[in-house]
Amino acid sequence: MQPSxxxxxxxxxxxxxxxxxxxxxxxxxxxxxxxxxxxxxxxVKEPAVAEELLQDTFVxxxxxxxxxxxxxxxxxxxxxxxxxLACNELARSRSRHPHLSADASGAGDGEAGRPRLVLVAGGxxxxxxxxxxxxHAQFAAAFATLPERxxxxxxxxxxxGHSYExxxxxxxxxxxxxxxxxxxxxxxxxxxxxxxxxxxxxxEKKR
Amino acid sequence: xxxRLDALLSARCDGRLAEAERAELDRLLxxxxxxxxxxxxxxxxxxxxxxxxxxxxxxERLDRSLAALRGRVAAAAEGRPRAEAAPSHPPRTxxxxxxxxxxxxxxxxxxxxxxxxxxxxxxxxxxxxxxVVAGDLALLGLEQSDDLEVIGELDLLEFLAEREQRxxxxxx
Numbered sequence: 585m586q587p588s589x590x591x592x593x594x595x596x597x598x599x600x601x602x603x604x605x606x607x608x609x610x611x612x613x614x615x616x617x618x619x620x621x622x623x624x625x626x627x628v629k630e631p632a633v634a635e636e637l638l639q640d641t642f643v644x645x646x647x648x649x650x651x652x653x654x655x656x657x658x659x660x661x662x663x664x665x666x667x668x669l670a671c672n673e674l675a676r677s678r679s680r681h682p683h684l685s686a687d688a689s690g691a692g693d694g695e696a697g698r699p700r701l702v703l704v705a706g707g708x709x710x711x712x713x714x715x716x717x718x719x720h721a722q723f724a725a726a727f728a729t730l731p732e733r734x735x736x737x738x739x740x741x742x743x744x745g746h747s748y749e750x751x752x753x754x755x756x757x758x759x760x761x762x763x764x765x766x767x768x769x770x771x772x773x774x775x776x777x778x779x780x781x782x783x784x785x786x787x788e789k790k791r
Numbered sequence: 792x793x794x795r796l797d798a799l800l801s802a803r804c805d806g807r808l809a810e811a812e813r814a815e816l817d818r819l820l821x822x823x824x825x826x827x828x829x830x831x832x833x834x835x836x837x838x839x840x841x842x843x844x845x846x847x848x849x850x851e852r853l854d855r856s857l858a859a860l861r862g863r864v865a866a867a868a869e870g871r872p873r874a875e876a877a878p879s880h881p882p883r884t885x886x887x888x889x890x891x892x893x894x895x896x897x898x899x900x901x902x903x904x905x906x907x908x909x910x911x912x913x914x915x916x917x918x919x920x921x922x923v924v925a926g927d928l929a930l931l932g933l934e935q936s937d938d939l940e941v942i943g944e945l946d947l948l949e950f951l952a953e954r955e956q957r958x959x960x961x962x963x
Contacts, residue, residue, distance in 0.1 A: 618848040723839040743844040767801035774832035
């Protein structure tokens with residue numbers, strides 16, 4: 585892994601944070617909170633829990649500031665912390681609600697172990713805008729059914745632009761494994777969206 | 792759709808195609824309408840995910856969370872427990888962790904008691920505490936058991952408190 589650039593604003597802020605500059609933590613928060621929160625919400629699926637995990641992530645960052653060494657991209661480290669916390673929360677949640685574990689792990693009653701995508705038809709006759717909203721909701725539902733590792737790998741690759749090597753470091757996996765995870769996530773989503781389209785059209789036809 | 796085509800398309804989306812793979816993919820795309828449709832599906836997946844990630848987050852949520860974070864940091868600096876730091880949400884339960892600690896403590900207690908049972912075949916008055924422990928275990932039907940799941944279901948605190956009370960009673 586290449587040493588991170590010390591001119592990187594995140595690295596400079598983190599080093600300032602290590603030096604005791606409390607304002608640097610707030611600035612790091614402002615730079616990353618929204619992106620982290622969106623990621624955490626997709627993983628844990630509960631906005632309130634995601635907010636608390638967001639705070640937990642920055643508490644961990646603060647706790648680790650003395651040991652921080654800019655050897656990797658700051659965001660890789662940040663998402664690594666956030667993802668670990670999210671996984672711990674998912675594990676706790678499954679132990680509290682074992683009946684939900686099948687949903688969270690991506691297993692379900694759909695074809696070939698894939699959960700069935702439930703489409704809800706309702707509201708006024710769709711125009712372009714409602715079609716877009718419906719497709720957006722369908723995609724969000726399909727993404728939610730992916731196993732967490734596929735979700736994280738695809739999110740970090742597509743949304744955060746992390747390399748396979750960076751994602752491998754964040755997920756504690758090999759580069760080849762990450763490549764496979766990303767590929768399976770894309771293929772799974774493409775299949776589910778393809779299957780969802782005729783179902784949505786049929787539901788629309790019934791109305 | 793073929794696994795190989797999917798793998799090549801995904802690698803292309805991430806800019807990770809080797810030269811030979813690029814040529815292979817070009818051949819596949821040139822030869823098949825279905826392959827081109829699959830490529831379009833993969834691109835739509837990435838577009839949809841980016842769109843999902845661009846959902847706005849209300850400033851008030853971020854501000855509220857930052858305020859809670861500052862409260863937690865300040866509380867930690869003052870050595871206050873987290874509960875006083877105005878959490879933004881009800882604390883999550885840690886039943887699993889508590890159970891694990893309970894099981895570990897029970898295992899230690901059982902190991903100590905079992906050692907006592909093995910080392911001291913006939914408990915005497917001088918070995919009151921050990922005999923009490925062994926007696927408690929016998930009452931609970933645990934003298935032959937090392938099943939930690941059973942131990943984990945016991946009310947350990949009650950068990951230990953009772954053991955201490957018995958040990959503290961005057962002998963005789």
